Amino acid sequence: MNTDKVDGIIKKYGKEQSAIMSILQDIQSEYNYLPREALEQVSKKMSIPLSKIYGIATFYKVFSLTPRGRHLIKVCLGTACHVRGAPQILEEIERKIGIRAGETTGDLKFTLERVNCLGACALGPLVMINNDYYGQMTSAKVDKILKAYD
Numbered sequence: 001m002n003t004d005k006v007d008g009i010i011k012k013y014g015k016e017q018s019a020i021m022s023i024l025q026d027i028q029s030e031y032n033y034l035p036r037e038a039l040e041q042v043s044k045k046m047s048i049p050l051s052k053i054y055g056i057a058t059f060y061k062v063f064s065l066t067p068r069g070r071h072l073i074k075v076c077l078g079t080a081c082h083v084r085g086a087p088q089i090l091e092e093i094e095r096k097i098g099i100r101a102g103e104t105t106g107d108l109k110f111t112l113e114r115v116n117c118l119g120a121c122a123l124g125p126l127v128m129i130n131n132d133y134y135g136q137m138t139s140a141k142v143d144k145i146l147k148a149y150d
């Protein structure tokens with residue numbers, strides 16, 4: 001982990017405790033998660049107890065304390081997508097990348113998540129990778145779509 005990068009982020013927002021959310025968000029964008037060493041550095045520099053920072057990091061779902069992949073795959077298993085075959089699509093993705101929902105591949109390429117609704121039920125079954133939506137998904141399309149991400 002690059003301590004200069006974290007220092008730069010703290011400098012950008014200042015050491016006021018109110019800046020903590022912006023600082024954590026920037027660290028998360030930099031590393032895709034919040035490394036423990038980064039949080040220790042923030043705690044020391046900003047004189048905020050580490051336990052308080054962990055409290056914030058665990059409260060907000062946007063933050064992750066474990067390494068995440070470069071590409072985040074969200075498979076919708078909400079009712080509309082479920083009835084149109086989303087479970088089979090999730091299974092196919094799990095099989096292709098060799099992890100279960102909630103996990104990250106060892107090469108940090110993909111993190112796989114199941115979600116309850118992506119807000120575009122008419123397009124279901126729906127899969128989202130980073131900011132891209134894939135509607136009317138089928139198991140047969142999985143391989144080709146995943147190959148577009150490296």
Ligand code: FES
Nearest residue numbers: 076078081118121
């Ligand atoms: S249920 Fe899948 S997008 Fe709403």
